[in-house]
Amino acid sequence: MAEHTLICWQSVNHGNDVLMNSLALLSNRRIAIKKVILLRQSDNIIDIQTDRDVQLEQIQVHIGDDPTNHQKIYQALCEQILPRIASIQNLHINISPGTPAMHAVWLILHAGGRLPNGARLWSSQFNPQTQRHSIREVDFPINTYLSEIHQLKRQKTSWAIYDAEPKSVLRERALADLKKFSQLSDIPLLICGEQGIGKSRLVESLVQIIKQKEVIAIACGALDEHNADRILFGNKNEMGLLEKAHQNILFFDEVQDLPKSVQRKLLRVLQEKERKFRPTDDVEEKNVIFDVVCTSHHSPAELANILEKDFFDRISLLSVHFPPLRDCREDLLDDWQQVWNELRMPNFPSKAPTNQQLIHFLNTSALSDNFRDLQKLVCLIMAYWQENDVQAALNQALEVINTGQNPLFASTGEMIVTGVTRLEMLNQFKKEIAINAKNRYGTWRKAAEALDCDEKTLRQDANL
Numbered sequence: 001m002a003e004h005t006l007i008c009w010q011s012v013n014h015g016n017d018v019l020m021n022s023l024a025l026l027s028n029r030r031i032a033i034k035k036v037i038l039l040r041q042s043d044n045i046i047d048i049q050t051d052r053d054v055q056l057e058q059i060q061v062h063i064g065d066d067p068t069n070h071q072k073i074y075q076a077l078c079e080q081i082l083p084r085i086a087s088i089q090n091l092h093i094n095i096s097p098g099t100p101a102m103h104a105v106w107l108i109l110h111a112g113g114r115l116p117n118g119a120r121l122w123s124s125q126f127n128p129q130t131q132r133h134s135i136r137e138v139d140f141p142i143n144t145y146l147s148e149i150h151q152l153k154r155q156k157t158s159w160a161i162y163d164a165e166p167k168s169v170l171r172e173r174a175l176a177d178l179k180k181f182s183q184l185s186d187i188p189l190l191i192c193g194e195q196g197i198g199k200s201r202l203v204e205s206l207v208q209i210i211k212q213k214e215v216i217a218i219a220c221g222a223l224d225e226h227n228a229d230r231i232l233f234g235n236k237n238e239m240g241l242l243e244k245a246h247q248n249i250l251f252f253d254e255v256q257d258l259p260k261s262v263q264r265k266l267l268r269v270l271q272e273k274e275r276k277f278r279p280t281d282d283v284e285e286k287n288v289i290f291d292v293v294c295t296s297h298h299s300p301a302e303l304a305n306i307l308e309k310d311f312f313d314r315i316s317l318l319s320v321h322f323p324p325l326r327d328c329r330e331d332l333l334d335d336w337q338q339v340w341n342e343l344r345m346p347n348f349p350s351k352a353p354t355n356q357q358l359i360h361f362l363n364t365s366a367l368s369d370n371f372r373d374l375q376k377l378v379c380l381i382m383a384y385w386q387e388n389d390v391q392a393a394l395n396q397a398l399e400v401i402n403t404g405q406n407p408l409f410a411s412t413g414e415m416i417v418t419g420v421t422r423l424e425m426l427n428q429f430k431k432e433i434a435i436n437a438k439n440r441y442g443t444w445r446k447a448a449e450a451l452d453c454d455e456k457t458l459r460q461d462a463n464l
Contacts, residue, residue: 003034003035004032004035004090004092005033005037005085005088005090005091006026006033006035006093007036007038007039007092007093007094008038008097008098009039010046012041016048018096019048019094021126021135022122023036023054025134025135026092026135034054034055035054035057036054036057037057037081037084037085038056038058038059040058040059059084061076061080063076067102070101073101073102073105074109078165085115086116087116091118091119092120093120093121094122094124095107095121095138096123112165121137122135122136123136123138163334164206166328166331167330167331167334168328168331170323170328174320174321174322175206177320178207178320179210182211187318188294188314188318189292189293189318189320190255190296190318190319191203192296192298192300192320193297193324194324195370195372196370196371197322197370199253199297200217200295203215203217203295204217207249208249211249211291213248214248214249215293216241216244216248216250217251217253218231218232218250218252219253220255220256221254223258223259228261229265232262233265233279235280235281236279242269242275242277242288243279243288245288246289246290247289247290249293250293252292252293252295253295254295254296255296256303260308264308264311267308267310270311274288299321304316324370325373329362333354333362335374336352336354336358336362337352339352339375340352340353343379343382345451348382353381353390355391357395357398358394361402376429377397380393380400381394382433383397383436384396385450386450431461433461434459434461434462435462437450437451438462444458
């Protein structure tokens, strides 16, 4: 039988009755609660006698002296409680105990998709006229783009996706602009920011969710005058990307690499809401509708001098600048966990290793390659990992990064350039980890044991 967990606030006015009645009423619905997480405001342990088969955990939630402050309650639950319950299956929440502000925050968390998949909300009531207790499931099917983003993060566990509720002011402003601009159809959107800040991922996650459309991506550096017509416009026998993007999003990745001859050909396509183009070797013109999103590591001012003027004017009607990681220090620990989730190999812990040295690094490093610096650090930690000594591996990796002597990534400067895909980067990282581990431990078998994986996996990573 699946185990069920109940979480709720401690009732100040009704003592333990609300909790005990809730357990009984859920049991009548054949929901056998095996664990209770009781949230309390005070630092005093509450004396509760539950069924001996029910595990009780009490957590003091730091919300200050005002239990009606929505912001403090929301922040406290996000920081103290959500990480603890993220992996719980069959979670039930009684939203009735506590203040009205506490009830509202549960609903906000639910609507924002912050609760684990399948979490169910309940409301318990007492009727003074009939002297009867009751409990009913809360029907609150509101969905928001935040909910869809958190759902995507749970589905794409190997994706490092920006938190839609950042702590830094600059990132919050950029995401707010991105949300507002993405809600407008038919108007091109330009996203600028340094290399390595995850512009493509922003398009493939947040923009796609907000627009509710599929992304058809074009690596602009891969287009030249010889292949552009076939790839973009197609012909009688092959559908081009313009036609494939009908009713979807056409995404020009690193748009500054688009040849000028191609820019001129695209200008007419982008002039009207109904995009018109003629496939190669075809006499009939086709009409399609799609949204246009472009990214670039250049600023709009720089792009204005790189691109054809008319083309630049057309794609830059709405532009968003995303700040580098060094300007968003408040978000770096969350970013670190995201990158760790994306790159860690099987059998490595799910929680990203952290210590004071790492925090100092995050607070002081220039992080000139942004997320790529964090990716390097993750790979180094996995390479130096021995006998689960996470702190030793972390400190050794930080020493390599800080001294600039990086044997694992001697080729990184050549590898990380415009046009290199994320998959190519990850494959190169894995190859260098495998080869370095083999050189370090002498044999593939010993290297595999040290990295807690099988020998076949290491050899495949090394392309052997």
